[in-house]
Amino acid sequence: MNERLLTRNNDVPQSHTLSVYRALGGYQSLEKALEMTPDAIVEEVKKSNLRGRGGAGFPTGMKWSFMPKNPLDAAGQPKPKYLVCNADEGEPGTFKDRLLMTRHPHMLVEGMIIAGHAIQANRGYIYIRGEFVFEINRVEQAIEEARAAGLLGKSVMGKDWSFDLVVYRGAGAYICGEETALLNSLEGKRGEPRLKPPFPAQVGAFGMPTCVNNVETFCAVPTILEIGAEAFAKIGTERSGGTRLFCVSGHIERPGVYELPINIKLRDLIDHCGGVLGGRKLQAVIPGGASAPMLRADEIDVAMDFDSLAKAGSMAGSGGVIIIDETACIVEVAARLLKFYEHESCGQCSQCREGSHWLARMFNRIERGGGTEDDLNMIAEICSNMAGQTICAFADAVTGPALSTIRKFRSDFEEHVRLGRCPKKATDHYHGHHDHHARARL
């Protein structure tokens, strides 16, 4: 169906080791990059139309070009610049970075060295979520191998440029996927997002100019230099180059990570993964991680690139595609998501802290049959007081599942209110302790 770039060597044994990675052509792009000027690399990445794969879809080359060339401190001394990898994968439905770090840690290391050269940094940090113990060890092993081979350290590949990488282990906080929260966490602080501006390119990690990119974004860089920016750009849409790693989960026959052209149609993606689990009827899809507004079954003829999904009122986000079939209760799915946001709100902004708490309680109440018509209207009102009102985009993310479900599946909510219980509970096998109240009423 297509050409795989980042995951083409998924099935090669020992693909995570330096010797196998090199035998497959690894680190040749770095060699090429070190012969190029930093500006030429940034230009190449700009031309490739690579857009950040963490969720926001910001053009990567442009982000790199925001980094100051020769920043000086107040005393006229040169400031250090930092490169940071966001490997705090945690957007529900997303699990691609885990695959890349497990199977292709050297691709990440190579991508980061090239990026480090492009922005002229001497140090990079890889912030990996704390639960990923196996992945942390994998990446640390790759760093050690690269260091021993002279690919990292005082003189990268014999050149007059030093660059080193360190892994930093997170400790369980979804918000640290937000880049300024991540920087605070990297500094050993609470992972609370920072007000912008200043942007990290001016004031980032430890107060220094910093560039933060996602794992998949860095992993795409060696490929861009290998096949050329034009070829990479040609695979995607006019405004978004390359392939994308789609993470497909939920009620799907063959869940997993699929590398496909970024503009594949959602319907084709579902077919590509074997269709809805058990041949059942599709009810809804979350197309870009938990924060992406849900799509109904009749809205799946949309392309999966950033612009097309935005036009369809949702978002491509982190590439986490969650399939929901007709047996699931949408109200319960939404309640589960809102409980997650309530748990993960950092509590810094009142709109988000209180709003996510109220929404979680209301969705739970409606699901259990205790909701009222007023609740349904109140949800939209709470959301309008959250979106765009806070330091970071978390509050906006909360409104994604809240508003999309109540708008697109309103009759399901109304039925819960009318019946005073969940209409689907009697036929569902998968309800344990969460729903014993609802069950007792049946």
Place this chain on the structure above:
Amino acid sequence: MIIDETIRKQIDALRPHFPSEQALLLPLLHAIQAKEGWISRTAMQEAAQFLQLPLARVVEVVTFYTMYNRQPIGKQHLQVCTNVSCFLRGADHLVACLEKRLGIKVGETTPDGRFTLSEVECLAACGTAPVMQVNDDYHENLDEKALNQLMDRLEKEQRQ
């Protein structure tokens, strides 16, 4: 001392990579928890002293992150993801099975101190849902049968 020679060496090795002492706090807390199983008030005081930080800086960090246990936990920490993709694939049933088998509710530890049961948010392994993390290890594609086999093994390992 909770911060012993081993932990001291571990943190000293990291120090050259970071421009601030405070950046060493998360790694230090991980090291303490790896040794003790949780972060006690005494541990927080030692951490503050070791990195020369105000105690409040340490406390606010320990309480922010969910992975730092603020009370002792069982030898095996069973952490079942109940977020959407795992939920759609039967995670709640796994939790119910574990509650029944262990005779405890979510958030509790068995009286013999062997198992603590927790519900956690997305572990980023949704393609192999449902997922349970036991201490550092992920166990994926679980159903009731696989869960019971795993629990049999864990119980046997603990007896040895």
